[in-house]
Amino acid sequence: MKYKFISDSHTHSDNSFDGKDSVIMLAERACSLGLYSLTVTDHCECNEYFEKDIRKDIERSVRDIHKAKGLYADKLKIYTGIELGQPTQAPDAARDALSLAEYDFVLGSLHNIKNEKDFFFIIYTPENTEGLIDRYFDELTELVKSDCFDSLAHMTYPFRYLAGNADINVDIKKYSQRIDAILELLIKNRKALEVNTSGLRQVIGRTLPDEDIVRRFRELGGKYVTVGSDAHRWGDIGAGIEDGYNMLLRCGFTHFTVYREHQPELLPIL
Numbered sequence: 001m002k003y004k005f006i007s008d009s010h011t012h013s014d015n016s017f018d019g020k021d022s023v024i025m026l027a028e029r030a031c032s033l034g035l036y037s038l039t040v041t042d043h044c045e046c047n048e049y050f051e052k053d054i055r056k057d058i059e060r061s062v063r064d065i066h067k068a069k070g071l072y073a074d075k076l077k078i079y080t081g082i083e084l085g086q087p088t089q090a091p092d093a094a095r096d097a098l099s100l101a102e103y104d105f106v107l108g109s110l111h112n113i114k115n116e117k118d119f120f121f122i123i124y125t126p127e128n129t130e131g132l133i134d135r136y137f138d139e140l141t142e143l144v145k146s147d148c149f150d151s152l153a154h155m156t157y158p159f160r161y162l163a164g165n166a167d168i169n170v171d172i173k174k175y176s177q178r179i180d181a182i183l184e185l186l187i188k189n190r191k192a193l194e195v196n197t198s199g200l201r202q203v204i205g206r207t208l209p210d211e212d213i214v215r216r217f218r219e220l221g222g223k224y225v226t227v228g229s230d231a232h233r234w235g236d237i238g239a240g241i242e243d244g245y246n247m248l249l250r251c252g253f254t255h256f257t258v259y260r261e262h263q264p265e266l267l268p269i270l
Contacts, residue, residue: 003245005267007037007258008238010083010107010153010196010228015061016043020233023064024071029237031075036267037258038237039105040065041081041228047112049093055100058082062101079104079260085111087148088139094148105259107194107228108149110157113139119158124168133158133170137178144185150259151192151226154208155182163204172210179209183217192224192257192264193217195248197240207244215251224257224264245269 011026012019023040030038042061044054062080069078080103087094087108098106112118113135122132136158144152154160162168172179186193196208207214214225227244231237248256248269255266 002242003269005036005269006034006238006241007039007227007256007267008035008229008231008241009037009039009079009081009105009151009226009258010041010194011038011231011237012042012083013040013061013064015057015064016232017057018043018232023061023068025234026231026237027068027072027076027078029234031072033238035076035238037077037079039079039081039228039258040068041083041105041107043083043085044097045085045111046090046093046097047086049090049097055096058097058100079258081105081107083107083109083153084149085109088142088146089114098148102261104261105151105226106149106262107151107153108143108146109153110136110140110143119161122161124162126168129162129168129170133175137175137182141178141182141185144182144189144191147189149191150262150264151194151224151257152182152186153194153228154196154198154230155179155193155213156209160199160202160204160208179213180216180220183213183220183222186217187221187223190224192226192259193222195225195227195244196230197227197244198230200240200243201236207240207247211247211251214247218252224266225253226257226259
């Protein structure tokens with residue numbers, strides 16, 4: 001690999017409802033690729049937390065991560081993470097999930113807006129798309145104002161499915177003021193912005209968020225950026241991370257961020 005400190009900070013094991021492989025398999029793949037670090041961030045959908053007993057999945061994830069840490073201590077830095085979905089929709093669930101472990105890293109995510117399905121399942125039309133995106137940015141702003149996460153995951157999440165499932169072209173520049181406000185909140189609150197590389201292997205063909213937004217984050221004074229593949233199977237561990245680093249360099253970043261015990265560690269890209 002071109003870069004010394006390749007780190008994948010967004011991955012899912014079979015303790016996520018849509019994950020395929022064990023934490024051990026993810027760690028083995030990371031080792032085989034020569035990664036510097038791996039953060040396992042299994043799903044915790046707060047709006048379904050009590051209904052689907054997600055607590056047991058998170059507890060199992062934490063146990064599996066600790067086992068992997070012991071097995072690979074001399075080969076790979078493994079960090080305990082969680083992807084906290086929709087925390088402002090169910091604050092009690094978010095608090096309970098965050099009490100289950102001494103996490104290194106928390107991703108803040110918004111997969112669905114209130115009273116709607118995950119954006120993956122929505123049927124998009126020219127009539128409903130603009131309203132859905134407006135509501136997404138409203139609720140994303142609410143999430144960013146909270147203090148329950150370290151890095152904001154896949155900021156342009158709905159656009160992944162607008163491009164892939166609906167083939168609806170939405171000009172994201174229409175939302176530039178909304179996006180700037182969110183980026184400024186992240187900077188003010190000393191939070192990180194995630195560069196999610198999953199879009200590079202999907203129809204959308206770009207990172208989430210894309211290069212223009214990452215560059216704007218830098219222009220506004222953003223310092224912390226995490227990079228994650230959003231892998232849901234062992235074969236996608238590390239996928240697109242080097243492309244993400246290339247993009248960060250083009251945007252003017254010299255470092256990316258890995259979190260240990262919620263503390264940002266700036267690592268040189270080159």
